[in-house]
Amino acid sequence: MLELYKGALDVPVILKRWYEEEAPNNYGAYIPFVGTVRAEDGIEGLSFDIYEPILQSWFRAWEQKANDKGAKVVMAHSIGDVMVHESSYIAAVFSPKRRVALELIDEYVEDFKASAPIWKYDIIDNKRIYAKERSTQIKGSGLLGGIQ
C-alpha cells in the first residue's frame, strides 16, 4: 500500500489504521519509521515533488521483495509543503517474526532515500529552494553525460 497525501501526514491516524488493517493477518511484528521535519538552518518547512509512475514501480519491487520473506511493506508520503514539526514520510514493515522486520526496515528506508523519485526543497521566506546538497544521485545517473 503506497499512500500519497497533499501536505503533512496525519501520523496517528495512519499508523492506527495500518495496525488495525493488519491485526487479523497474524504478523507478530509491526515496525514503523516516521520522518518528521526538524527546525534547522532557518527553514519554515520542506516541500516535495514526486514522480508517481517510477515511485509506484519502485514500491511494487519492494512489495515483492517483502512478500518473498513473508513480510509486508507499506508507506505514506507527502506531496507539497510540510512545515517544521510535521511529518512527511512513514514507512512500515509487518512480518511474522521481529528479525525480518528489523532488517527490512533498515534496507527499505535507506533504499527509499537513495532511489525513490522524490525531490525535496527547503522553504525559506516562502520560497522553495532545491535541497541539492542533501540529495543523492539515483544509481546509473550521468548516463547522458557519459559520466557514470
Next chain:
Amino acid sequence: MVRVEFLGPIQKEPLNIEANTLSDVAKILSQDEELKEWIATSAVAVNDMLVSSLDIPLKDGDKISLLPPVCGG
C-alpha cells in the same frame, strides 16, 4: 519524434525531438548549456523504466525522463 521530460527541480518545459537512440538524445541535450550540470547528475528513464545503456532504440512517441538527485523522506 520522442518527448523529453525534465523532472523535479530542473524547471524546464518538455521537448519534442527527433532521436533514434539515447545517444542522439544526449547529443541534442548537451547543446543546451543550462542542462549540462543536470545531464551529468541525472538518471534516465524510457517510458518510466530506468535505463543504464545509451544503445536503447527509441520509437516514435517514447517518453524520456531525466531524474535529478533525489531526497525523499
